[in-house]
């Protein structure tokens with residue numbers, strides 16, 4: 030993956046590539062924040078979002094199922110509780126609710142996975 | 149005139165009918181500028197489904213449209229702002245927030261408010277009405293500190309409010325009704341009594357013929373006092389004693405209102421001022437206020453049509469209703485009360501099952517006039533159609549309520565005999581003709597597509613089953629092959645995918661997607677294919693964990709708050725004291741809540757995901773196996789104690805239940821499977837409510853299949869009589885494998901049978917007479933599944949790689965999720981409210 034230089038972002042090493050199951054997610058901890066990180070290996074892409082599902086405030090999005098929707102194959106994650114789905118690109122809720130989740134940039138260097146936090 | 153030079157229509161009220169009026173007008177013309185004032189803080193929402201707010205629907209879920217919709221259609225929407233004055237001479241309305249808005253036409257859609265009787269104490273804390281989202285939010289907050297609640301009013305809305313109190317978790321819920329019976333306006337007295345009995349089973353306590361004279365309590369309610377000097381202790385009250393049309397503004401503006409409220413309108417919905425209309429629950433038409441949404445929509449359509457120079461009159465509306473109370477079906481249609489000598493009445497009553505059905509026929513027996521259904525309202529839609537379309541009745545009209553038993557497809561074919569003008573969706577005025585032509589001309593083939601195309605079934609949803617039947621019958625009539633695709637990624641039904649994956653020996657999801665699908669998959673096709681692969685090969689599911697539904701991925705059911713449950717298998721419900729002790733010790737060590745389940749085993753709740761492997765390791769060491777409580781798989785085979793102890797027992801039902809449970813454990817199916825074995829016809833194991841049930845006889849066993857508990861209970865049907873154990877197992881192998889091979893995803897055996905062409909007779913022919921010549925193959929397939937059984941938890945516990953998947957934080961595997969919070973309850977713990 031290309032390494033973009035963004036000065037306002039601090040890249041933090043959060044885990045190894047093999048820590049996150051293929052085509053699935055896992056949760057990482059950064060200070061008090063819980064972040065869901067997704068290894069979309071089918072597309073060779075990585076994504077990260079907040080772990081909290083805004084619907085019932087549950088820390089579970091990392092345990093959700095990922096997939097895609099529509100002609101543009103928008104990547105998404107479905108919350109395991111009530112299957113509300115969220116875009117992994119924009120964080121927008123795709124099931125018709127007004128929810129919005131936070132997304133984070135991800136970089137993979139070798140087998141190390143970094144998440145970008147705003148400084 | 150507005151700035152654009154268009155005539156301006158001002159709508160007062162952004163409720164269901166006001167919104168629908170805007171939608172209908174926009175659909176017909178762009179010639180008007182629409183300006184809407186809404187007193188409530190949010191956009192119009194679906195009040196009919198208000199109670200779903202308590203079942204987790206958010207205000208946004210209930211909303212009838214988006215902010216963008218108003219913008220796109222150039223509608224000016226003033227929310228949280230009510231109209232306070234009207235100058236009819238200059239045609240201007242004035243609002244609370246000082247908007248002065250000129251109009252050419254004015255539409256009142258102010259709805260109604262809850263009628264609050266003049267009882268001393270109604271202002272006390274803890275007294276609520278049930279009308280808006282805000283009302284519900286207040287109730288929800290108050291219910292946390294209340295234990296006993298009452299609803300004043302036993303009508304349609306009152307009963308719905310009572311159900312809501314139960315759902316809010318109150319320990320006691322009372323219904324206080326002035327009349328001698330429930331729902332006096334919709335249901336006759338026999339029906340009311342039946343309804344009452346059913347509701348009492350649900351836990352409601354009824355107080356009829358009670359007139360409340362005082363609401364007691366110091367600042368906040370602590371009881372009700374009745375005219376007969378009795379008292380009822382409650383700490384929360386919901387008043388649902390009827391509605392009062394919101395006509396105060398109309399009255400102030402000098403428009404004619406009825407003596408008991410309501411803005412008087414003619415057949416064109418015009419008030420006493422030609423330029424002012426009133427629609428919905430605020431309008432009084434021919435002395436009648438319509439407290440339902442469908443007539444309101446019809447009024448909205450009337451005004452929209454008239455403004456476009458069309459001709460349409462509102463001439464009254466049918467008040468048929470179906471109660472949405474979960475748990476008890478109640479419906480009333482046409483004229484429910486008409487009786488001899490003006491009509492002939494046929495009634496059917498089954499006190500045992502709590503079913504009452506009554507139909508009223510014309511004196512010549514040719515037409516249906518109306519009726520009442522309690523306990524089973526499945527026939528509501530078709531009966532309503534029969535009344536509304538004046539269909540001539542069959543020679544044995546009693547079949548309408550007794551049903552020509554076991555005849556599937558009847559309803560399907562029935563819908564095709566309706567005339568094209570038959571109104572199928574009365575909320576959105578969609579006729580049978582509209583639906584059939586959407587299928588034939590616009591290629592619509594699913595309910596979702598039909599909702600988009602015609603809006604049918606988008607409002608109360610009551611007509612959805614009829615719409616579905618019409619779609620598939622029209623497709624069939626057009627010679628189309630009715631498809632039932634899994635999702636956008638696969639153009640195949642579950643059954644087709646099953647065959648494809650089997651024939652092509654496909655073993656992973658990725659292979660399936662690459663070969664037969666497109667895109668990257670989703671939460672519908674992944675678990676469906678996971679289940680098919682498991683049914684075909686019975687491989688270790690944890691190997692493809694990320695395509696499993698969450699519960700299958702973590703081999704445990706997720707609970708509120710993100711913890712999991714642990715359910716070890718206890719075959720037949722038999723357990724040794726030693727094993728019971730181990731369960732107790734494990735629960736103590738990991739702080740788990742323990743409960744005996746309805747399936748004769750023990751569930752341990754509240755486990756951190758990161759503790760699951762350790763917990764299971766201890767259980768497995770003590771000889772336990774996974775109970776598959778998380779999987780679409782065999783759950784329990786319930787047993788009664790049987791001939792080993794019971795004085796009536798004919799066979800050893802426990803041993804047989806254990807044998808059957810051990811045989812089929814771990815097998816994946818389209819939905820979960822449950823069984824039961826009873827030692828005699830007293831049926832203490834409730835075998836006839838299971839997917840398969842075995843009941844001992846003098847000579848052997850009777851085998852029943854396709855029963856179901858759950859929300860639509862259905863008794864299992866007899867497949868074979870007086871068979872021996874081996875034959876029983878043989879038939880079960882065939883039956884289960886046939887179901888696994890052919891059912892749609894998430895279809896229980898009962899529903900599968902209901903949809904099976906030919907029904908039970910056909911199934912018997914396949915399983916017993918081998919009419920398809922597949923029995924040998926079915927038996928072999930079952931044999932191979934049984935051979936491949938493994939305890940999924942054992943695989944995980946012994947495999948460090950798989951164990952790793954159960955950490956909450958991958959970068960801090962020993963740390964538990966700090967968000968998990970449990971609260972104490974009766975010496976154990978419970979999940980925190982969400």
Ligand code: SRM
Pocket residue numbers: 705706707713714715743744745746747748749750751777783784820822837838855856857858859860896
């Ligand atoms: C624990 C238990 C309630 C209890 O405390 O007794 C239970 C709990 C759940 N049931 Fe049940 N059911 C339990 C017995 C039943 C029974 C009674 C029985 O089996 O005799 C029924 C009615 C019988 C039937 O299934 O026909 C029952 C009908 C359902 C249904 C409705 C199924 C249907 O066909 O309509 C669901 C929903 C579903 O499966 O889609 C359900 C779903 C659930 C789920 C899995 C909901 C969920 O996804 O979280 C619950 C979670 C359990 C957990 O976290 O471990 N549960 N459930 C019972 C566990 C039995 C066991 O030992 O495995």
Ligand SMILES: Cc1cc2nc3c(=O)[nH]c(=O)nc-3n(C[C@H](O)[C@H](O)[C@H](O)COP(=O)(O)OP(=O)(O)OC[C@H]3O[C@@H](n4cnc5c(N)ncnc54)[C@H](O)[C@@H]3O)c2cc1C
Pocket residue numbers: 160161162163164165166167185186187188195196197198199229230231232257258259260278279280305308394397427428429430438439440441442444470472608
């Ligand atoms: C719990 C519940 C369950 C129901 N179930 C069913 C059912 O199963 N089937 C069925 O057919 N019907 C049902 N109904 C009735 C149905 O909701 C109503 O018939 C329908 O909402 C009426 O629509 P309306 O637009 O006339 O009134 P409303 O939806 O009440 O809208 C009127 C709006 O006007 C606003 N307003 C009033 N005065 C002013 C003013 N001066 N300025 C600005 N705004 C103003 C009000 O605040 C309100 O938002 C149910 C109602 C409730 C409360």
Ligand code: SF4
Pocket residue numbers: 788789790791794795796797798801826827828829830831832833
């Ligand atoms: S079903 Fe028969 S054998 Fe079983 S407990 Fe009841 S009476 Fe006894």
Ligand code: FES
Pocket residue numbers: 082083084085086087108109110111112113
């Ligand atoms: S908690 Fe995530 S969808 Fe409900």
